[in-house]
Every structure is written in structure tokens, then in C-alpha cells.
Amino acid sequence: MTDSNPNIFKTVVPERRGTTSAEVVIQLRGMIHRGELRPGDRLPPERDLAKLLGVSRPTLRAGIRSLAAVGVLQSRQGAGTFVVESDGPPSLDSSPLSLMASLHGCTSGEMFEARRALEMAVAGLAAERAKGEQMATMAEEIAGMYASLEDPEQFLIHDVRFHQAVAAASGNRILTALMNMVAKVLFDIRIKTVNRATDLKESAEMHRRIYRAIREHNPEAAREMMQDHLIRAQRGWELEDESDLPSTSSDNDANDNGASRTL
Amino acid sequence: MTDSNPNIFKTVVPERRGTTSAEVVIQLRGMIHRGELRPGDRLPPERDLAKLLGVSRPTLRAGIRSLAAVGVLQSRQGAGTFVVESDGPPSLDSSPLSLMASLHGCTSGEMFEARRALEMAVAGLAAERAKGEQMATMAEEIAGMYASLEDPEQFLIHDVRFHQAVAAASGNRILTALMNMVAKVLFDIRIKTVNRATDLKESAEMHRRIYRAIREHNPEAAREMMQDHLIRAQRGWELEDESDLPSTSSDNDANDNGASRTL
DNA sequence: ATCACGAAATGGTCAGACCTTCTATAAGAA
DNA sequence: TTCTTATAGAAGGTCTGACCATTTCGTGAT
Numbered sequence: 001m002t003d004s005n006p007n008i009f010k011t012v013v014p015e016r017r018g019t020t021s022a023e024v025v026i027q028l029r030g031m032i033h034r035g036e037l038r039p040g041d042r043l044p045p046e047r048d049l050a051k052l053l054g055v056s057r058p059t060l061r062a063g064i065r066s067l068a069a070v071g072v073l074q075s076r077q078g079a080g081t082f083v084v085e086s087d088g089p090p091s092l093d094s095s096p097l098s099l100m101a102s103l104h105g106c107t108s109g110e111m112f113e114a115r116r117a118l119e120m121a122v123a124g125l126a127a128e129r130a131k132g133e134q135m136a137t138m139a140e141e142i143a144g145m146y147a148s149l150e151d152p153e154q155f156l157i158h159d160v161r162f163h164q165a166v167a168a169a170s171g172n173r174i175l176t177a178l179m180n181m182v183a184k185v186l187f188d189i190r191i192k193t194v195n196r197a198t199d200l201k202e203s204a205e206m207h208r209r210i211y212r213a214i215r216e217h218n219p220e221a222a223r224e225m226m227q228d229h230l231i232r233a234q235r236g237w238e239l240e241d242e243s244d245l246p247s248t249s250s251d252n253d254a255n256d257n258g259a260s261r262t263l
Numbered sequence: 264m265t266d267s268n269p270n271i272f273k274t275v276v277p278e279r280r281g282t283t284s285a286e287v288v289i290q291l292r293g294m295i296h297r298g299e300l301r302p303g304d305r306l307p308p309e310r311d312l313a314k315l316l317g318v319s320r321p322t323l324r325a326g327i328r329s330l331a332a333v334g335v336l337q338s339r340q341g342a343g344t345f346v347v348e349s350d351g352p353p354s355l356d357s358s359p360l361s362l363m364a365s366l367h368g369c370t371s372g373e374m375f376e377a378r379r380a381l382e383m384a385v386a387g388l389a390a391e392r393a394k395g396e397q398m399a400t401m402a403e404e405i406a407g408m409y410a411s412l413e414d415p416e417q418f419l420i421h422d423v424r425f426h427q428a429v430a431a432a433s434g435n436r437i438l439t440a441l442m443n444m445v446a447k448v449l450f451d452i453r454i455k456t457v458n459r460a461t462d463l464k465e466s467a468e469m470h471r472r473i474y475r476a477i478r479e480h481n482p483e484a485a486r487e488m489m490q491d492h493l494i495r496a497q498r499g500w501e502l503e504d505e506s507d508l509p510s511t512s513s514d515n516d517a518n519d520n521g522a523s524r525t526l
Numbered sequence: 527a528t529c530a531c532g533a534a535a536t537g538g539t540c541a542g543a544c545c546t547t548c549t550a551t552a553a554g555a556a
Numbered sequence: 557t558t559c560t561t562a563t564a565g566a567a568g569g570t571c572t573g574a575c576c577a578t579t580t581c582g583t584g585a586t
Contacts, residue, residue: 019340019538021328029358033365045567056540058321061568062328065284069332070359072366077282077568078548083366090367092359095292096333097437102296103335103346104353106436114437117384125376173369174360174377178441282569308536319571324537340537341579 009044009052020055024063027053032072032083043073043081070096089164090173094184101185101263108261111186112234118179119163119230120223125170127214127222134169138211141165145204155200160187162207166214189263190237198236206232272307272315283318287326290316295335295346306336306344333359352427353436357447364448364526371524374449375497381442382426382493383486388433390477390485397432401474404428408467418463423450425470429477452526453500461499469495 009031031037043049043064050060064081067073071093075081101111126134144158163183167176206229213221272294294300306312306327313323327344330336334356338344364374389397407421426446430439469492476484 021538029362032362035365039366047567058541059539062324062538065325065328066332067362069329070356070362072359072362075568076548077546078566080548080567086367090363090369092363093333096335096355096359097440099292099295099330099333099335100353100355100440101437102298103302104349104436106353110435110437113388113435114441117388117438118380118441121380121384172373172376173367174364174373174445175380177360177363178377178381178445182437182441284569310536321572322570325569338537339579340577341535343536343579 009049021059021062021066024053024055024060025066028063028067028073037083039083040085041083043083045080069093089168089180090177092177092181094181094188097181098185098188098263105262108186108189108263111182111263112230115179115182115186116227116230116234118175118182119166120226122167122170122172122175122179123210123214123222123226124219125172125175126166127217127219129171130169130214130217134165135211135215137165138162138169138214142204142208142211145200145207149200149204152200155203159203159207162211166210169214185263203229203233272312284322284325284329287316287318287323288329291326291330291336300346302346303348304346306346308343332356352431352443353440355440355444357444357451360444361448361451361526368525371449371452371526374445374526375493378442378445378449379490379493379497381438381445382429383489385430385433385435385438385442386473386477386485386489387482388435388438389429390480390482392434393432393477393480397428398474398478400428401425401432401477405467405471405474408463408470412463412467415463418466422466422470425474429473432477448526466492466496 028037037043044052046057046060046064050057053060064073064075068075068081071091072084073081074084100106130138141158141162145155145162148154148158160183164176164180167179170176206225210222210225210229213225291300300306307315309320309323309327313320316323327336327338331338331344334354335347336344337347363369393401404421404425408418408425411417411421423446427439427443430442433439469488473485473488473492476488
């Protein structure tokens with residue numbers, strides 16, 4: 001029985017700062033921050049919880065939905081509502097970032113640059129702190145890359161896992177989550193293009209150079225290798241589709257990046 | 264009349280991949296990505312939009328609420344539902360990050376480190392790209408700091424605005440948004456503690472050093488100055504409350520940061 | 527012409543019902 | 557006895573309809 005103790009929820013709506021559903025969100029969020037709701041916990045059924053909190057079921061559902069939208073709760077029809085289980089690295093939903101980029105007309109160049117900044121920071125930290133087991137994981141993924149030089153799809157899997165291994169070795173879950181969020185947005189764009197096989201062998205060797213820098217606990221080198229790798233990856237991606245841009249856009253003067261495709 | 268053309272919404276639910284409300288989210292999100300919904304636009308009334316999309320009003324409301332939770336839409340009772348207007352820098356809601364940190368037991372040290380990485384990256388870019396007007400804004404905020412050495416509250420305002428000015432000068436709105444998100448989480452924690460006046464004069468001078476490095480287009484120096492500044496700020500914050508930690512926690516071995524207070 | 531009032535518009539909440547999906551328990555077969 | 561299958565309950569998803577709270581804007585009085 002993983003259900004939380006129902007008496008925790010006795011805190012009915014005391015005052016109304018804003019709307020009632022906003023109050024529900026505040027209540028639930030507070031329970032999580034206070035540790036009364038832990039990952040994997042199942043919330044009481046909506047009908048019961050609504051009574052406990054003193055609100056109607058639609059209002060409670062509105063609050064639950066708000067927290068589900070940001071990836072904190074997860075409702076499964078017929079099963080219940082759960083606090084999201086965190087197996088693996090912590091993660092943030094990428095859709096808010098993606099939507100924000102669309103609303104502001106951000107360019108893919110800015111997104112690439114953000115990823116570069118995060119990955120460089122993470123690589124530097126990993127070079128300072130990586131433990132033996134984490135080193136081994138990275139090395140294994142690189143071996144997997146070399147073994148998949150003829151299979152771009154498989155290569156990509158090892159590529160992604162290597163970067164996650166580096167992030168894990170950094171020991172900073174906040175940066176890891178941010179990095180994955182940005183990477184996910186770029187991945188969702190990239191997946192639309194045909195996966196034209198770029199030079200996988202060169203890519204594998206760049207990854208190996210990153211690994212060696214981390215292995216030798218050389219943060220500066222790790223950052224530099226990571227930067228080289230990502231700049232080259234970006235360039236390769238930009239060359240893949242030069243058929244969409246009708247003319248050179250010139251409304252944004254703050255970026256000297258190559259790609260100015262609006263997201 | 265800022266209402267969007269209603270015929271855009273004629274795209275009723277064609278197929279059901281998941282739940283109906285999820286389909287609504289997909290529809291609305293697609294309109295934003297495609298630029299059919301622009302910042303500041305008002306959506307049709309819920310009752311009308313529900314008919315247009317072929318769903319009931321509660322279902323539509325569920326979808327709207329999901330997008331409102333991630334800061335894309337905003338509903339005002341009596342007025343309508345609007346696509347969030349983006350005056351000023353693009354921003355992301357910080358509560359998902361805050362909740363994620365709580366769920367995973369992340370430490371404030373990790374959060375500080377993430378901020379440091381982002382601010383350093385931003386400072387480096389600002390040093391490469393800052394234009395004259397942006398330089399002027401930074402300089403003004405520094406002047407404001409020196410003018411508020413006796414008024415910690417006012418000083419803090421200029422402090423925050425200086426960092427935002429640097430971010431704006433970086434020309435990367437993605438990094439700016441991420442930086443602000445992390446900074447907001449830290450600010451919400453810090454606001455709970457008494458704002459014991461640390462050495463404001465020294466702080467102002469560190470900001471001035473950051474500014475000078477940016478002014479001279481010296482990215483390395485800008486990064487280094489920013490790092491110094493933030494490390495010192497973190498240290499000062501940690502010294503402010505040493506009365507809460509009962510004993511030295513030792514369950515997380517991946518961080519050699521000072522503060523290991525769980526968020 | 528200006529200001530105050532009120533009606534219409536619009537999102538927020540509630541109630542109750544029904545459907546869809548999942549889970550767990552119990553019955554039946556190997 | 558053990559494994560498989562069927563069934564009933566539980567839980568979230570959706571719908572209809574109504575009413576409340578707030579905002580907006582037009583109309584009327586001053």
C-alpha cells in the first residue's frame with residue numbers, strides 16, 4: 001500500500017488568495033515541497049480527495065491537470081493519479097521551452113548555442129568529478145558508437161546515451177535536466193529531417209576525445225572538445241536542409257550564428 | 264479586434280491518439296508553432312471554441328489549463344483567454360524546476376552551480392556581442408548600486424536588473440530564459456531569510472569588474488569575474504543561516520559544493 | 527462631454543451522470 | 557497446487573446543464 005496517509009490532506013482550503021483551483025495547486029505543491037508526497041506515491045481517488053480538500057471534483061481535476069502539465073503528477077485512467085516516479089535522471093518537460101521559442105521567434109541557432117553552453121559546463125564538471133564507474137559507462141557507449149558505424153540509428157542511441165552519461169558524471173542534476181530539455185527540443189526538430197549519415201567515424205572520434213579529456217580530469221580540454229563536437233554537429237545539421245530558407249532573414253541582429261531558422 | 268480568425272479553429276478532432284483533452288492541447292500547440300496564434304491574441308470564448316473543436320467545454324478547459332500551467336496561455340475571468348504577451352525577456356515558469364528539485368532532493372549547491380554555469384556562459388556571450396545601448400544599461404544599474412549602498416532592498420533591484428541586462432546583451436533568449444528560471448528558484452529561497460546586509464560595496468565593485476570585462480569585449484575575463492561574484496554571493500548566503508542544519512548530511516557524494524541543503 | 531450605472535459577455539465552479547480503462551480478486555483448468 | 561482466465565469493482569475521462577464572479581463596454585443621466 002503505497003497510498004499516502006489521508007490525514008495529510010485534511011488541510012482544506014483555508015483562505016482564497018486567488019481562484020479555488022489555484023489554491024488546490026498551492027496545497028499539492030506545498031505537500032511535495034514538504035516531502036509529504038514522495039515520488040511514486042498515489043494520490044487518493046479524485047472523489048475522495050475532492051471531499052478532503054473541500055472542493056468539487058472538476059476544481060480538483062483542474063489543479064491536478066496543472067501539475068500534470070508540468071510533469072509532476074501523472075494520471076492513468078483506471079489506475080489513479082501518481083507523483084511522477086523518477087527512475088533515471090531528473091527531467092523537465094521540453095514543450096514549454098519549445099512553445100516559448102516559437103512565441104518569441106527564437107532561432108535554432110540560439111537553441112544550439114544554449115545546448116553548447118550547457119554541455120560545455122557539464123563536460124567541465126564531469127572532468128572534475130567523474131568516478132570510475134561513470135567513466136566505464138562513457139567508454140562503453142563510445143565502443144558502441146564504433147560498433148555501429150554502419151547503422152546510423154543505432155549510432156544515435158549511443159550518442160545520446162554518451163551525453164547523458166557525461167551529464168550524470170557531472171553530479172549536477174539541475175544542469176542535467178536543463179541540458180536534456182534543450183537537447184530534446186533540438187532532437188524533435190532534427191528528427192524531421194532524413195537522417196542522412198554524416199561522417200560517423202569522425203563523430204565517434206570526437207566523442208572519444210571528449211572522453212579522454214574527462215578521463216584525464218582536464219576540464220578545460222573537456223569543454224573545448226565538447227564545443228568542437230557540438231559546433232561541428234550543428235554545422236552538419238544546417239547543411240542537411242538548405243532548401244527551406246527562401247531568403248536571408250535580417251530582422252534579428254543580435255545573433256551572429258549561422259542558422260537563423262525560426263523555431 | 265485582436266481575435267484570431269475563427270476559421271483557423273475549424274480543425275476539429277480528426278483522430279484520437281490519446282485522450283480527447285490531449286488532442287486539444289496538440290491542436291492549440293500546433294497553432295502556436297505554426298504562428299496562427301500570436302502573442303497577445305485572444306482565443307474565442309470557451310463555449311464557442313468548444314463547438315469549433317467538437318469537444319465539450321470541460322474537455323476544452325482541461326486543454327487550456329494544461330497550456331496555462333506552462334505559461335503559454337492566460338485566462339482572465341470576464342475578459343477571455345489570451346496567448347501570453349511577451350513584453351520584456353522571454354521567461355519560463357520556475358515552479359516545474361523547483362518541484363523537480365524537491366522531488367529528487369537536489370541541493371541548493373547544485374542550483375547555485377547551475378546558475379553559475381548559465382551566468383558565466385551569458386557573460387561570455389555578452390562580452391562578445393554587447394552593443395552600446397546595452398552597455399549603457401549595465402552601467403546605469405551599476406551606478407544605481409553605488410547609489411543604494413545604504414538601502415539593501417533598492418540595491419537588490421539594481422543587482423537583479425544588471426544581471427538581466429547582461430543576459431539581454433548576450434543575444435540568446437534561450438539561455439536568458441533558463442538563467443532567469445534558475446535565478447528565480449534561488450531568489451524564492453533567499454527571500455525567506457532576513458536580508459542581512461552583506462558587504463554591498465564589495466558587491467558593487469565586483470559587478471563593476473564584470474561590466475568592465477564586457478565593455479572591453481573580453482569573454483574570458485567576463486566569465487571569470489562572474490564566477491568570482493557568484494561564488495562569493497553563494498558563500499555569503501550560506502553563512503547567513505547556519506542554524507538550520509542539525510548535522511552534516513552525507514548521503515550525496517557527487518557534490519563537493521559547500522551547501523547541501525535539500526531544496 | 528464626463529461619469530456612473532447596468533446589462534451582456536466570459537471564465538470559474540459546481541452537481542450528477544455515464545463511459546473507458548485498469549486492477550485485483552476469484553473461479554476454473556491444467 | 558499452480559497458472560490462466562473471467563468478472564466485478566475502482567478510478568480517471570467526458571459530457572450536459574446550470575449558476576456564480578468578474579470584467580467589459582455601451583447607455584443614460586448629470
